[in-house]
Amino acid sequence: MSNAPSTPHQHTGHNPPTGMDHGAMMHGHSSKMDMGGHNHHAMMIADFKKRFYVVLALTVPIMLLSPMIQHFMGVSWQFTGSSYILFALSSVVFVYGGWPFLTGWLDEIKAKNPGMMFLIGFAITVAYAYSAAIVFGLQGMDFFWELDTLILIMLLGHWIEMKSVAGASKELDLLVQLMPSDAHLVTNNVTHDVKTDTLKVDDVILTKPGEKVAADGVIVDGESYLNESMLTGESTPVKKTKGDKVIAGSINGNGSFNVKVSHSAKDSYLSQVVKLVDDAQKSKSQTQLLADRAAKWLTIIALLTGIATFLYWYLTGQTFAFAMERMVTVIVICCPHALGLAVPLVVAKSTALSAKHGLLIKNRTAFENSRKITTVVFDKTGTLTIGKFEVSKIISLHSDVDDKEILRISSALEQKSEHPIATGILQKVKELNIAIPTAENFKALTGQGVEATVEGKEVRVVSPGYLKENNLNVPDSYQSDETETVVFVIIDNQLAGYIALSDQIRPESAGAIQTLSENHIKSILLTGDNAKVAESVSKTLGMESFIAEVLPHQKLEKIKELQAHGEFVAMTGDGVNDAPALAQADIGIAVGSGSDIAAETAGIVLVNSNPKDIVNLILFGKATYKKMIQNLAWATGYNVIALPLAAGVLYHQGILLSPAAGAVLMTVSTVVVAINASLLKVKV
The missing domain is CATH 3.40.1110.10 (Calcium-transporting ATPase, cytoplasmic domain N)
Incomplete structure (x- = not known):
């Protein structure tokens, strides 16, 4: 999923680290509110597809004209000028098929940030230059057919992988599509259709049965049941009557009602969620930074191993062509491609999935750290x-x-x-x-x-x-x-x-507390209420302990005490009077903030006040982290095994990987990472 030929590295405002061109591109493109990025992404997929088919068509004549293939088949179709035809066809493959990789290579050199494109660009240029020299008089055997199959497989791999990546960001596009484009504006009892983005505060709009609500607001007339599941994760339709707030994007049942618009489309709950998800997908957690560093090192290792491999074989008496082929294979196999995608794909998938289930991640590191939680401190009123x-x-x-x-x-x-x-x-x-x-x-x-x-x-x-x-x-x-x-x-x-x-x-509270204790996580009740009420609630729910009659500023002290005892504390609160405690906790979870996503001090916002969501969040955080580690382990492990084989460690045992086989292995490793990321699910 490299850079499109025309727009190298304009994806995000900075140059992404090694191996991240595709990840950054994915974030920069397929998750923009105006959907322009989505179209750009689709164009790039189409571009790789077209290049793949052109190269595929040229593969047959290149194969048939290659001396090595003829030698394998025991035939000879050499004729005057055949090597020049082979050279011409291979030049088309190199320039047209290799264009995305060559431009990407130049970008990475400009950015002083060598990565995947640098390695592929380097490998195909070396192979092409050497083979061209053979045609024009250098002694040896060209490997145009290997160059051709290498580019062919690289294009195919990128095409498949871009489609997988597009899938990972699909959930966010679904959120974007929730926003209806038209609204029925009511003025002086006359209804006429307008574009949603022209609505202003205090406009009154009509929502008919089965339609999506076009803007956040308050019902001024009529009533209905609304399905808000795509926004809040709450599966049962909610009854809304005069005076109730409604969220843009929720689906109306069979009543109709008028809504007084409370803010414009760009400030709506849904726009904020999309922006939040987009920001979270772009933000980097500790795990991502670790993967970026690993990809950087892998690039350096690839280049050094490639050069060392070439020198070893050439100086031990092998032909120049053989040594060159080993170098190209090592460099191709070592592309930090899977490693660069291992984390961004899981990030894109998990952030968008969370938003669909009413868990809004504002801080990626907080979300990934949710697996370390040992104690959850609950504010009583409105949560339990x-x-x-x-x-x-x-x-x-x-x-x-x-x-x-x-x-x-x-x-x-x-x-x-x-x-x-x-x-x-x-x-x-x-x-x-x-x-x-x-x-x-x-x-x-x-x-x-x-x-x-x-x-x-x-x-x-x-x-x-x-x-x-x-x-x-x-x-x-x-x-x-x-x-x-x-x-x-x-x-x-x-x-x-x-x-x-x-x-x-709440009916769900007892189950949530039980699941926490099954996962060896303590639950503590922290409330300003009297000790009797607190004791009764904590006993009824089977909680570890309770701290009652505390004022907001004392909550902060209680969190500090727990941390001093070595607990990794998550605090849940309503984000207003609990702000200091939420900020002090290792992970602050603001609950029930509804349309007010700006629960500033919390790393994570739960749209519903349901304690079950807190459990889901922790379990999903664990599952997400597990996926990242699986991907990183796979991406690194594959290199550990494939690299020595490419260098020719088992050459004397008759095992040798060709550049094309190296490209196949690299592609498979990337696709495995993409598929593994797409298997991530929120258990509800």
């Missing part, structure tokens, strides 16, 4: 639990004040608060259609609750801690359920009643 507090009971302690009144009065205070408990109370009020009174003189009691004046009464909604601190008696009827969070309602200094709320544990 659903994160929605629901009113589980309302207890009145006064005959004058019934349950509804307690709820009505407390809701006046809670409508001013953003806290999940407040949201739970207001949700209940909405369900019961209770009118919320206004609150005056609102004041927050730090860490203990809120107070205000409602309808002339002094009202406080407070935590059990407030009662203890102010020596108020906890009512006899109050039996704290370990999983409930309770707020007390005090009206005019009299305890009127209390409201208990609970946050349900």
Whole structure:
């Protein structure tokens, strides 16, 4: 998959390291939002195909005119000028067939970065120059037919391998294609079709049944079920009604609805994902840098071994032609091609696959290091639990004040608060259609609750801690359920009643924790909630331990403590109040950030808050790393065996590789690496 003849090394903004021309090209081309790169890639595949067929057509006459082949067959078709015809045909093969390799060679010399193209260009030029000298009077046997078969197999190998590479980036193209090109814009109740990229913030668009949502936004009218699986990995369709957010690219069910656009196409969730995947595919992890270094060394070894092989055979009495052929074979076999592709192919495949399953990799090294995780620290609310507090009971302690009144009065205070408990109370009020009174003189009691004046009464909604601190008696009827969070309602200094709320544990949490422990990974609960709730949740889920009642800045200290004990820590949090802890952890995983991919401090973002995704991430990280190592082992191991054979170590035992056989072996090794990368899968 070399550089196209016309555009050598313009793929990325820098010169890729040895053996990376194809990897860099793949990243630079087949994953651009405008799909122009994709077309360029397709053109290059077509170019190699055409060159291959032209060389194939010339192979038959070249073979028939070659003295060595005639000698094998015991025939002689020599005639006046036959060697010049052979020379002319071989020159076409050398220039037209070898063009991609020759231009690539020049690029690598210019960049002072010798790699695969340098080796192939050097090998075919040596073979061609020597054979041409034979035609014009030098004594010896030409090897035009070997030059021809070498170029033929190289073209075929590159063509096959480029197709495999195109496959590795296919997932990203699928993400790009999710974006519908047209949208139905609604203005003054009239609908007309426009291009998606012309949509502006606050435009209203109609989404019909079965169509893809054209832009991120909020439903202003209508409802439907949406399939968001290609974006979030969530397989069940999600019900969306007025006021709900929708993501561009999700597929509508059988309802229709109007969406108010929240940002333009280039800022949409999907565009951000595509950009993120593209950046991650281009970014280099430690493993990639290791492979690049290995490829660099392999190039140097190839050249030195090639020259040493030539000198050895020539100085021990073999013919110049024999020594030359050994040198060419060694250099071809030693191409760091498979090595250069070993990691980039796995990177392209894994990053795009992850995005399809709602795992967005921002930092490649963090992702590859996920295999080292020994402890996962979970933030409770919204990750292990659903994160929605629901009113589980309302207890009145006064005959004058019934349950509804307690709820009505407390809701006046809670409508001013953003806290999940407040949201739970207001949700209940909405369900019961209770009118919320206004609150005056609102004041927050730090860490203990809120107070205000409602309808002339002094009202406080407070935590059990407030009662203890102010020596108020906890009512006899109050039996704290370990999983409930309770707020007390005090009206005019009299305890009127209390409201208990609970946050349900996610159904997937227990399975996720169990899988972690099967993989010998500890799970620890870290929460600002009270110790009783934390203990109950961690026991129910079978977690290793819990750390409760911690403030955001203390979370950072807890992570440091774990690291001091030699743990490799992954922290999951919502990326806002957990930012310091996410940054401190060896791997920061931001969860549930939905459309907000910019969870700056996290190396990995999980689109859903599902704890099962964290397990999938770790297992997929392990699988990805395994694939990289398999590829690197194969690419290096093949050289260790093939190189001595090419140099002629077993020549006296009658085993000798021809340049064409060397090219076949090199191609096979590259294709094995490409196929192995494409077998990577996310287990869900």
